[in-house]
Amino acid sequence: MSPLAWREFSYWMRHYRRTWRGTVVISVANPLLFLTAMGVGLGRLVGPGSAPLHGTPYLQYLAPGLLAAASMQTAFVEAGRPVLTAVRPQGSYRAAVATPLEPRDVHAGHLLFVAFRLLTSASAFVAVLFCFDGFHTPRTLLLVPAALLTGLAFAAPIAAWAVGLDGPTPLMSLLRFVLMPLYMFSGTFFTIGQLPAALRVLARLTPLWHGVDLCRGLAEGTATAGSVLLHTTYLAALAGAGLVAGRRAYTRRLHG
Template identity: 60%
Template sequence: MNLLALREFSYWMVHYRRNWRGTIVVNVLNPLLFLLAMGAGLGRLVDRHTGPDTLHGVTFLAFFAPGLLAAATMQNAVTVSTGSVFLAAGPGGSYRSGTAGPLGTDDVLAGHMLFMAFRIATSALCFVAALLCFPDLRTIGLLWLAPAALLTGLAFAAPLAAWSVTLENRQPMNNVFRFVIMPMYMFSGVFFPVDQIPVVLRAVVYATPLWHGTELCRGLYLGNASQAAVLGHTAYLAALTVLGLALARRTYRRRLFA
């Protein structure tokens, strides 16, 4: 990270200063209201009518909260790494303006990725802070949720930024959200244990980054994850982030020097 990359980061921070209030509703209030309705509301019915082994011996609220954080982080990462990258790389976008001056493509990428990490981390921290409103969720495991959520978000943001910079129109982004992100949201263990999914579909679920992020957040929060599981999920998400950054360096150079 150099001074030129920090200039790109400062540009996005100035831009964010003008519209940060709107992001609170989408990234924090919506998930929390969903948590209140599903976790504290529906969760009471689930706890009343299921056995202690159904959710691995914890309440539905404790099971659901870390999973919802991972899912909300995924959605936040998708938001900051698709539309903004698409617009910035287009004619008249900020990427073009930056690379016309002293900034190189690596500076533009590094600065924007730093801003994406900032957005993901701050949203995760706000979510974790709001979980303190629920007395039953106040455990030492909350300390691990924000780092795990940040890694989950970066595992989505880096590959999606590498892909979004190549797009000529928005339709592929809509298709990815509709046919990839939303099914992942529903079937990656956020709402119910994956072992309730048919066996033939579990291999697909186990390959998704959201499942790894959900399991990492939930295992660290509940304190029931083995060291091997934590290392495995962390390695998967870190490898996806590194691969995404490597691909982004190539796609950014191709698009901005085209």
């Protein structure tokens, strides 16, 4: 990565200083409301006696999965609309590529900022988790890098795709038809063992399930070297493919 990418990163940081308030609601308050309502409220109904939970309280089961899903959502919020806005003729990418920065610097710098957002959101989430029973362990800290990797596995491909769009409609379709079903059926709220066999196979192929299972395994201390390796390889491959595709797509769009 060229040092010029840091100039793009510092632009997004300055922009963020003006706009951070709204993002706190989306990336921290929303998951926390979910955590409280479903973990504590619904959790009373889903007792630890429920067979698939193997004695784990529902809140402890839910929280790591919810963090992975929240990371996916942050990735969408940060790499979807902002990329689309920045690439318009009047957008900030157009200003940046008129300077010594190359499209690949703009790409790298913006994704650095997205990584920063994923990191801060995951850290805030984990900080709050420490307030709940069952998370007072250093293991909980492992959730931060796991959530970051999950987020990047979504952010890099989304940015690569969004930079080529001409309007926001496809982004809304992505949210409705891809991300929402993933949110619901990737083991966030219940084990995918409860899904019909065909759906179970499908769920195991989705990136969010790998993120959820990675986070949950680390938080509960049930992760094996093999499962961690499988999940991280899958997620890193997706992020890597997204980065390669993104670099090409940025150059095509901004230096067309």
